[in-house]
Each structure stands twice: as C-alpha cells, then as structure tokens.
Amino acid sequence: MINSTLNRVMYTDNLNEQLNQLIKEARMYLPRSLKRQKLLNEIVGKMQQSKQIWRGWGVVEELYEEALQQTWLWFSKNFCNYDLERGKVMTWFNKYLKFRIQDLCVEAAEEKNKHNTTQLYNDDEVSDPLENIADPAGNSDPLGILKETRKWLEQQKSELRCIHVRDRTDINAYNLILYRLPTADKTWEELAKQFGVSTSTLSSFYQRKCFPLLLDFGKSQGWIEE
Amino acid sequence: MIYSTEDITIAIPLTKADRQKAKEFAQQQPTVEKQEQVERNTLAVLVMHYYLEMLEVPTDLQASYCWNPVGRLFADVADLYIPEARGRIECRPIQKGDQTCFIPQEVWQDRIGYVVVELDEAYREGTVLGFVPAVSTTMLGLSQLQPLDRLIEHIDEYPLVGEPFPVQLSQWLDNIFEAGWQTMEELFSNRVLRPIMPFAPISLGESQRTNSEDVKRLIEQLYVSQTDRNQSEAIATPDSDPKTALLHLLQTSQDQETRWKAAELLWEIEPDNPAAGIRRAKNLGMHLAGYSVALMIAILPKFNGRVAILLRMYPIGDQHFLPPGLQLIGLDDTGTPFFEAQARKKDNNIQFRFTADPGDCFSVRVALNDASVTENFVI
Helix, strand or coil: CHHHHHHHHHHHHHHHHHHHHHHHHHHCCCCCCHHHHHHHHHHHHHHHHHCCCCCCCCCCHHHHHHHHHHHHHHHHHHHHHCCHHHCCHHHHHHHHHHHHHHHHHHHHHHHHHHHCCCCCCCCCCCCCHHHHCCCCCCCCCHHHHHHHHHHHHHHCHHHHHCCEECCEEEEEHHHHHHHHCCCCCCCHHHHHHHHCCCHHHHHHHHHHHHHHHHHHHHHHCCCCCC | CCCCCCCCCEEEECCHHHHHHHHHHHHCCCCHHHHHHHHHHHHHHHHHHHHHHHCCCCCECCCCHHHCHHHHHHCCCCEEEEHHHCEEEEEEEEECCCCEEECCHHHCCCCCEEEEEEECCCCCEEEEEEEECCCCCCEEEHHHCECHHHHHHHHHHHHHCCCCCCEEHHHHHHCCCCCCCECHHHHHCCCCCCCCCCCCCCHHHHHCCCCHHHHHHHHHHHHHHHHHHCCCCCCCCCCCCHHHHHHHHHHHCCCHHHHHHHHHHHHHHCCCCHHHCEEEEEECHHHECCECEEEEEEEEECCCCCEEEEEEEEECCCCCCCCCCCEEEEEECCCCEEEEEECCCCCCCEEEEEEECCCCEEEEEEEECCEEEEEEEEC
16 A cells, blocks of 8 residues: 555655756747747647646536636746745646636626527537528538539630640549549559559649649639638 | 558547538538448548648638539549648548558649548547658558658658649659650750660760660670579570560560660660650759759559669750769658769769669759759659
8 A cells, every 4th residue: 555655645746856857948948939848748748648638527518628628728828937845747637627627617607698598519410500501691501512613624624625644635633633532432553553644743733734623713702721 | 651550540529510511511412322432521621621720721722623513523532721831732532440541543743742541430529640742543541651750851841842732653654744854866856966885885975876786795794793693594595686685674674674665775775765764854943053964764564563663864955064062962752862972074974773562752952062953753
C-alpha cells in the first residue's frame, strides 16, 4: 500500500520536474519560434502520455471534448506565463479544464431554457432546426452543386476540350472531369487502361490542369463555406 | 525513418461542432462512399488545423481545396493551406490498427507535406502520428513516417527553399517532366560546345563528337572489364551491333558503374532509348555569380526495385569549364549533406552517383561563393 502510493507520488513529481524543465527552456525562446514550438510539442506529448489529464467521468462527452479543445488552445498560449512556484503544471491545467467544463455546462443550461428543446446534446438526431431549411441559393443541396457544375461543363465544352495531354486530344479536361464525376465513379486505374496511359499521366494532368478550373468555378459561384 | 514509440504523437479532441461540420460537407456528396470519404477528410483537416493553431502556425481553411464544395466533389482531397509556408499540407485519415495510409494520386503534387491522422471510432479525437515531405505511392507505410518535430521544422523552413515542390523523378519514367527540365538535345542544341562524356579518353575531346569506331572500342573495353569481374557471363562478341551490345550490358550487368557507362554510350547512339534510363537537364540560369551552368539528372532503375541516380553539372554557353569552386552538394531529407563535389580548375563537369529507393527525398544544392540554387526531388 505504502509502496504504491510512494511510487505514484514519485512518478508525479518526476513528470512535474520534467514539465517544469521544459517550460523553463521554452521561456528562453520567442513565441512562435521553432525551438519553442518543438518544446511545446514535447510538453503536450508528455502531458497526454502521463494520463493525468482529468478524464471528466460523469460529464456529458460533448461538453468534455469542447472544454478540452479550448483548454489546449489556452494552454499553448499561456504555458510560458505560468508561475512554476505556485504548484504543479498538471494541476493548473486540470483546474482550468474543470472551470471550462463548468462554464460550458452553465451555457448549455441557458441555451436549453432559451430554446425549450430537449435535444441539444443528442448526436443521433439533427438538432439544429435551421439545418432542415433549404438554402434558397441551392448551395447546401448536393444535387444543386453537381447540377450547376455539369451545366458549366457543357457551356465550357469547347474550351475544356482544348486543354489536353500532349499529343492526345482525347485526354482533355472535358472528358476527364466527366469521368471523375463522383457519380461516374471511375478509378485512375480504369481510366489509365481505357486511355492506354499511366495513372500518373492522368492524375498529374488532372491535378495540374483540370482541378484548378473546377476550384475557380466553385469560387466564382460563392460556394466557399465559412 | 523509424517510427518508434519514443516519437511523440499528439491527440487533438474533436467537438460536436467539428463533427457537424464534417457531416454537413459529407451530406453534399452524391454517393455513400464519397460521404464517408469527405467526412473523414474534413475531420483530419480540422485536427491539423487545431494542432497547428496550438503551435501558433496560422492556417487558412477557406483557402484549402477541401473547403471548396466543388473541390470536395471532384477529388479526394484533405489539404490545409498554411499561409506562412505558402503551401498546403495534406491531412490523411486512418483508423486505429491501420498500418498503411492511402494517399490518392490526385494529391501527389502541389503539397509541402503529408500528415497521417488516426481518427478514433466515434470521431471524438484525432491523433497526429507523423509526416513525410513527399509521396510517390498510394499506400504509405506508417513506418516511413517522420516525427512531428520534423513537420514543425519543415513548415518553418519552407519559404526559404528555392523550388517549392519536389521534382517527382519516378514520373520521369512515365514521361512526365516538370517545367524547365529538358532533354540534353534541347538544352545544348544551340550551343557551340556539346558536353563531353566523362569517361571517354582525352582524344575524343578535340572532335567533340564520338564516332562509331570510338564507340565500338569503348564497348569492347566495357565487356573486357565485365569479364574481369563476372567470369561466368555469356558475352556478346564485340562485332555485334553496338546498340544490341549495350542493351545487353544494361539488362544483365550487376555492376552499376558498368551500366552507367553503357547508358552514356547508348545516349550517344540513341538518346531516347528508355533502356538507358531517363535523363533531363535544367539550365540553372545566371543565378550563380554570372555563370551559366546546367544540372543534369539521370535515373536508371535497378533490378531490385531500387533506383540509380546520376547527377552532373555542365557549363553552358561559351565555357569549356565549370567555374572553379563550384559545389555540388546532395542533402538527404533531414537536410544533412550526403555528398559534396567541388569543381577544380579546368573541370568540364562534376558528378555524383548514388542509389535510392522509391519514396526517398533528397535535395541538390549548387553553390558558388555565396550564391546557391537548391532543387528538391522525390523518387
């Protein structure tokens, strides 16, 4: 009994010593410098490996994840400011994590009262009432984007046909994009066989010459998500 | 590169909002297969986004291809744009237990690196396992991953590197060449002086061209040297057609030096014959203190799946010789030099040969005094 407790205490102290050492070292470098980034990487890795991050048993999982994500971001910005005399780094981290969880719980309760819905944290169902309203521009409708792109393809047919692999007018942007439509479901291997060229020739041409055209079309339609 | 348990991996929590975003993008896809692909790609990208945010490396999701609905629809992409590196990292998802990571061909170019993110079953967490600077295969083995420290360094170094995207040498075997890499004929067509075969006897130097007698004699010498080494080989007689003789050597010799010499001779007779490997040269321009030099690279696949590489510097223009002090340095993927050659007075070329494996990355730095040009390659 005594032994195991002793060992645990020793291990904890050892971890804390290591973390302190790393933080002291990181302090010597400017924020966003390469050395500091690498040290932070090591610190986070050690903290995660130690399994001493508070697990949040009993807390709603979604709340825990969000709190943990926020805590890591906060930690990465503030770890060099911590006064190492005040106590263990791990304790400081866990304290912040628990406070974040508390805050999020309060927020969630307030949301619940506001909207009067009981399904806020149910992963299985669509919880956002807005999600079912179709975007008037047809942007969130999968067939909308596909449809518009196909229309554009036909409109640009002659221009797209002029963009082709050297000496192979049949391997052109129009054809290749049609074949790569998700509904066409052709693999690079199948297409390579069909055209009698290597998969590298096709994928390279696609990536360099065809894909950018599709991206530009997407941008021009204002479809980039926030 | 050994991926050991000593290497740090970082677990990033994913929130409900993250999962919802991924689902939203997935629901825009017309097939179940695409839906799953987009959902996982989106989560992997978000994991990297948060990880880099922790390291205070800004990322731009809106500038990433996978944030463009048309991009998602038409390719299997999971890129994350990093403004300070002026490039994008590909973030590929795997499941717990996978030993390899699928990297589709449509993302082999235009990336500064590739990270593998292990997503847990419920998509509550993603673990960043490691990274590689370039790929040339659809199945990347996890054992090839480099530690995250290297990723951080790579992003940090990136804007300083000359040529942003590595030249994909394996694609040369498929006749795909990056801009600037020309055939020797194209590069030297307008020049007065043609490059001289390095191992040819000095007497050839005067005429600048090899005639068939010289070629025959050199082939003979090659066969003789072969006999000295491999006693039991059946050798074609020197009378047979030079091309056949050389092809025979290329296809049967176990000695890489002999194969290179045979390749050089075959380049004289039939420059486009693929049995002699592929070679291309790039004019490095006047970047080097006013001197114009060309870097030639030749790749010759070996029987065991490995690839033999030949690097050679030539003067271009009116110069017979390379500027003295010109350095040719080869760097491995950690930036450590693995060879260095320097031109002395009256060197008309400097070269280096080595063997590598598909997937290996290396850089070549050509330097003269303070000026240098660096080219990156992946096999």
